[in-house]
Amino acid sequence: MGFEDWAAEPLNWVFLAVALATTISGLRVVTSPNVVHAALFLVAALAGTAAIFLLLAAEFLAWVLVLVYIGAVIVLFLFGIMITRAPTGRDEAEVDHQRRLPALLVSAALFALLSWGLLSQWGDTTLDGITAGTPTSVLAEGLLGRFVFPFEVVGFVLLAALVGGITIARRDLSPAEERERESR
Amino acid sequence: MSPWLALAIWLLVVATIIPVMGMAIGYAEMKISAHMQSRIGPYFAGGRFGWAQLIADGVKFFQKEDLVPENADRPVFKMAPVLVMVGTVGLFVVIPFGPGLTPQNLDLGIFYALAISSVGTIGVLMAGWSSGNKYSLMGGLRAAGQLIAYELPLVLAVVGVVILAGTMSLDGIVQAQISWFSEAGWSLGMPFVIVQAVGLGVFFVASLAELSRIPFDMPIAESELVMGYLTEYSGFRFLFFFLAEFANMFTLSAIAATLFLGGYWVPGVPDSILQFVGPLVLLGKIALFIFVSIWVRWTFPRFREDQLQTLAWKWLVPISLANIIVTGVLKVVL
Numbered sequence: 001m002g003f004e005d006w007a008a009e010p011l012n013w014v015f016l017a018v019a020l021a022t023t024i025s026g027l028r029v030v031t032s033p034n035v036v037h038a039a040l041f042l043v044a045a046l047a048g049t050a051a052i053f054l055l056l057a058a059e060f061l062a063w064v065l066v067l068v069y070i071g072a073v074i075v076l077f078l079f080g081i082m083i084t085r086a087p088t089g090r091d092e093a094e095v096d097h098q099r100r101l102p103a104l105l106v107s108a109a110l111f112a113l114l115s116w117g118l119l120s121q122w123g124d125t126t127l128d129g130i131t132a133g134t135p136t137s138v139l140a141e142g143l144l145g146r147f148v149f150p151f152e153v154v155g156f157v158l159l160a161a162l163v164g165g166i167t168i169a170r171r172d173l174s175p176a177e178e179r180e181r182e183s184r
Numbered sequence: 185m186s187p188w189l190a191l192a193i194w195l196l197v198v199a200t201i202i203p204v205m206g207m208a209i210g211y212a213e214m215k216i217s218a219h220m221q222s223r224i225g226p227y228f229a230g231g232r233f234g235w236a237q238l239i240a241d242g243v244k245f246f247q248k249e250d251l252v253p254e255n256a257d258r259p260v261f262k263m264a265p266v267l268v269m270v271g272t273v274g275l276f277v278v279i280p281f282g283p284g285l286t287p288q289n290l291d292l293g294i295f296y297a298l299a300i301s302s303v304g305t306i307g308v309l310m311a312g313w314s315s316g317n318k319y320s321l322m323g324g325l326r327a328a329g330q331l332i333a334y335e336l337p338l339v340l341a342v343v344g345v346v347i348l349a350g351t352m353s354l355d356g357i358v359q360a361q362i363s364w365f366s367e368a369g370w371s372l373g374m375p376f377v378i379v380q381a382v383g384l385g386v387f388f389v390a391s392l393a394e395l396s397r398i399p400f401d402m403p404i405a406e407s408e409l410v411m412g413y414l415t416e417y418s419g420f421r422f423l424f425f426f427l428a429e430f431a432n433m434f435t436l437s438a439i440a441a442t443l444f445l446g447g448y449w450v451p452g453v454p455d456s457i458l459q460f461v462g463p464l465v466l467l468g469k470i471a472l473f474i475f476v477s478i479w480v481r482w483t484f485p486r487f488r489e490d491q492l493q494t495l496a497w498k499w500l501v502p503i504s505l506a507n508i509i510v511t512g513v514l515k516v517v518l
Contacts (some may be wrong), residue, residue, distance in 0.1 A: 036313055040260065043306055063299040067339075071302025072332060078309045079328045082321060132338055136291055136352055 008051055022048025029104075034160050046070055059133040194287045198276045206430035207238040209474055212256070214238075216475070217482045245426075248419035253316055258418065260314035264307045265424035271304030272428045275435040280355045282448045282462025283455045293353040294346065297439055298339050301394070305331045308403070311425075312413035321511065323412025326489065327396060327403035333493055334393035334400075335348070337500035342388040344380050344504075344511040345443045354439070360446040375446040380511070384444040384505045389437040392477055393496070395429060399484040402492060437473035445469045 006012050025044035032038040046069045053062035143151055173181065214237065218225025230236025252258055277300075278293050280286040290296050305328065312324015339369070346352055349360035355374075364374040377384050393400040404412035414425055441447060447469075448462030458465075487495070 023495035036257075037260075040306075040310065059290070060295075062293055063296050067295070067302055071299065071305060075305050075309065075328055075332055075511065077326065078306070078313070079332075082309070082313055082325055082328075133291070134294075 010053065015052070018051045020049050022052065035081055036078065039074060039081060042077070043070055046074070055131040060136060060139055066177050107129070190517050192457075194276075198273060199274070201434075202273070202427060202431045203242070205434045207242065208425040209433055210238045210426075211235065212242075212474065213478050213481075220479075220482045225342065242423065245419055245423040247273050250420055251418045253416050253417070255316040257314040257316065262415075262421070264311035264314060265421045265428070267307030267310065268304045268428045269307075270426055271301050271307065271429045272435060274300035274303070275432075275439070278354050279435065279438045279466075280358055280442060280447055281466055282459050284403050284459065285448075285462060286355050289353055289355045291353055292488050293351075293352075293356070294342055294439070294443070296353050297354070298335075298342065301432075301436075302331075302335060304432070305335075308413055311417070315413070315416035317416055319409045319411075320413050320415045323403045323409045323415070326409075327413060329489075330393060330396065330400065330403060330492060330496075333496035334390045334500070337386050337496060337504050338394060339391040340501065340504035340508060341460045343391060343508050344383040347508070347511050347515050348376055348379065354442050354447070358442060358497060359448060361446045362449050373446065373449065373451055375444065375449075377444040378509075380444060382503060383511075384440065386500050386507070387440055387443070388473070388476075390500060391440065392480065392490070395432055395436065395477075397433075397477060398430045398481040401486060402489055405486060432479045433474060433477065434470060437470040437477075439474055441466060441469035445472075 022045050025041045025048060028041040029045060031040050032041055046065060050065040050070075053059075053065065078113040199398045215233075226234025226237035229232055229240050240340045252261055275297055277288050278286065278290055278297050280289070293345065308327045308331070309324050312320045312322075312327065315321070345357060349357040351357060354490065361375055362373045363371040365372040396403050403409075404414060409415070417425060449459060450458070450461070450465050453461065
């Protein structure tokens with residue numbers, strides 16, 4: 001496909017803008033000196049990812065990303081950061097790890113692996129006839145019909161992780177402390 | 185009609201509705217609260233009944249200086265009100281105002297609405313943190329804890345309606361209520377509140393908490409935190425938060441009316457008339473919800489933080505889960 005063809009399709013330009021914004025926000029997440037700024041750039045990066053899903057007509061996935069990640073996970077991140085330390089301006093604590101080379105190697109390897117996987121699987125395949133997103137009912141049938149077993153297993157693993165997290169974080173009172181608490 | 189023209193018209197409509205509804209609700213709040221406390225409320229502005237009071241207030245906000253505190257984080261501080269507004273404006277996309285009068289009838293409908301309204305939480309946290317003020321920070325933290333706790337029952341309360349209607353599209357949900365029992369040739373409608381009263385109760389309480397209105401106004405508790413995350417905002421940016429809060433009341437009431445009270449539908453009126461009367465009917469149902477929430481606000485005292493969290497996690501979430509189970513079982517059995 002030549003540049004002429006590429007430029008004639010307005011969606012390509014939208015994709016370019018969204019992809020650039022997402023990449024830049026993603027870079028700023030790891031380079032930003034202020035930890036709250038990093039979390040906010042993560043919001044921008046996730047919003048960009050959701051926009052790319054929208055461009056791919058995967059509406060459900062896009063809004064799941066907004067509801068779960070932007071609406072809940074990042075809010076919990078910010079909550080955790082602010083409840084511990086939240087200086088405005090320059091953060092005194094060192095956020096940077098000074099391990100840039102290993103990080104670069106790992107991310108380059110991951111990028112290569114993902115690109116190789118995608119290209120070897122699909123290569124030049126063009127998907128025709130995708131104009132609207134999958135109806136939610138079809139997704140639901142798939143999730144609770146054909147894939148119900150993996151779906152439940154993932155749910156179970158998450159529940160186990162949750163219980164484990166609470167067990168680690170929670171400290172049971174010793175009998176003496178218990179008595180002191182009751183007498184108060 | 186070209187999509188761009190349609191988009192421009194809808195944007196214009198929303199840009200008119202938000203300030204007008206914001207002012208109307210603000211005025212209603214002033215007047216109703218005054219009468220509940222045996223006062224008169226606004227009286228002079230505009231000649232009679234003080235109807236121009238909110239317009240005068242709006243002009244006042246425009247005249248004020250746009251202050252940014254010395255040790256605030258400027259870009260984040262300035263972005264926060266915009267992000268809060270995004271969550272509010274985005275909700276207008278899916279509300280059905282009448283037959284064929286839905287700005288964009290998304291298949292995901294209610295799911296989209298819940299997702300986009302959760303974006304505002306980030307704006308509140310940004311406002312609280314970036315002000316560089318301990319009261320603002322505490323307000324932002326309380327707001328985050330509260331909004332997360334009550335988003336869950338809000339989402340779960342909707343599931344019962346979605347099970348009954350068999351669709352997430354808001355227009356589809358209204359249609360499902362219009363033709364609940366349909367045999368050959370005739371149909372009988374039923375607003376979902378009759379079988380989903382529990383869902384409506386949970387949804388209403390959770391939406392009050394999402395709006396941080398009394399009795400859920402710990403984030404801006406003025407006797408403890410000055411004005412919470414709003415403390416440092418003045419002039420135009422404060423107006424943004426103010427309008428977003430009232431417009432949010434409007435949109436959440438509209439969604440509650442659509443889900444539980446049949447939206448734009450009145451029994452026995454054909455579609456051809458509903459096209460014109462529909463928006464007014466919806467407005468009437470919205471007004472009902474808004475009146476109740478103003479009534480609640482001026483009746484109950486503020487919750488303590490632990491009471492607030494207990495209500496969400498130990499009462500509303502289990503109740504709405506039980507509601508989902510019962511609804512699902514009945515849907516399969518009947």
